[in-house]
Amino acid sequence: MVVQGEQPALSPELDKADLLAFLRELGATPEQIADAEARCSLVQLGADVVLSAADALTVRDVAAGSGLALTQVLEFWTTLGVAVPGPDVPMFSTDDVELVRALCSIDLLEHAEGDELLRVVGSALARVADAAVAFYVQSVESDLADSGAGLSQLARKSAMAATKALDLGAGLGAVFTHILRDAIERQRRAQAHVSDRALSRVAVGFVDLVGFTPLSHRMASRELSAFVIQFENQAFKIASEHGGRIVKHIGDEVMFVALEAPAACRLALGLMKGFAGEGIQPRGGLAFGDVVTRQGDYYGEVVNLASRLSDLAIPGEVLADDELRRATAGAGIAFDPAGRRQLKGFEDPVAVFAVRDEPAAHG
DSSP, rough: OOOOOOOOOOOOHHHHHHHHHHHHHHOHHHHHHHHHHHHTTTHHHHHHHHHHHSOBOHHHHHHHTTOHHHHHHHHHHHHHHHHOOOOTOOOHHHHHHHHHHHHHHHHGGTTTTTTHHHHHHHHHHHHHHHHHHHOOOOOOOIHHHHTOOOHHHHHHHHHHHHHHHHHHHHHHHHHHHHHHHHHHHHHHTTTTOOOOOOOEEEEEEEEEEHHHHHHHHHSSSSHHHHHHHHHHHHHHHHHHHEEEEEHHHHHHHHEEESSSHHHHHHHHHHHHHOOTTBBEEHHHHHHHHEEEEEEEEEHHHHHHHHHHHHHSOOOTEEEEHHHHHTTTTTTTTEEEEEEOOOOOSSSSSSEEEESSSSOOOOO
């Protein structure tokens, strides 16, 4: 029985014939097929056809349709991170015209720092695209190749994946509504006790996987890829469970934030437990206070302090500053004094405390 979307094994001749028939059915022109065949990329052509703009407008057409100057439209796409090979290359659609017209008319983007928002959007979408492509190539396509799939099967699966990716992109508006609502609520809570709108009051944490580097050297590429996926998924899950947010992964280190200091402590301890084992001993650092937020990232003395404390901690230990300790009063989090430490970048010694996962027996 043949699973829908798959084809039975064919001889090389029939496989290529089936591939060409599929590409023509998809809408590939004889010129596109000839060019792809010359470049040995017939399998990829299916996805290229799916992703090509239906209206085949040039950026010059987009400028004319949106009523904007060509230079302004080129700058718009460049800021988003979209490469435009030339003003007369057909690569846009009527939807692009409407997008340019709508976004360039927004007062927010006319602000001196309006381009920053476009750069963040482009960067975020580029990360989504890179992740989707890597997942397909390393998982789906790799498994198909290992199973002996023919060219026709590979092309069909690739085109199907491109179609699903476009469907996902079209549906992201609904997801963004929920994410935006959550972001607004976090911002309001983080700025409830600060007077400067550039600042947010949060707990910042870092957890570093000590022992990961030598372990990764012993792993095959697929094994390492699986480990990284597990690491990132588990970090995201633990952060969500404790009301925090993963800011970024920096190699074998994860940076996170939480609005409340007790939540940050439990999150850090959860990460410590979740990542321990198999030759890995996590360590972490926490700090609480006012930070500058830009482009979804966090900056300032509090961030630097949390990072330094993570570097200072021994494997299996989470260190925190006194501000965070005082912000957890009455929350049932235990702290052991760890002395005053001279940290790089800080003029005065810093009072340091070790966070424990159980309250001290003597209270």
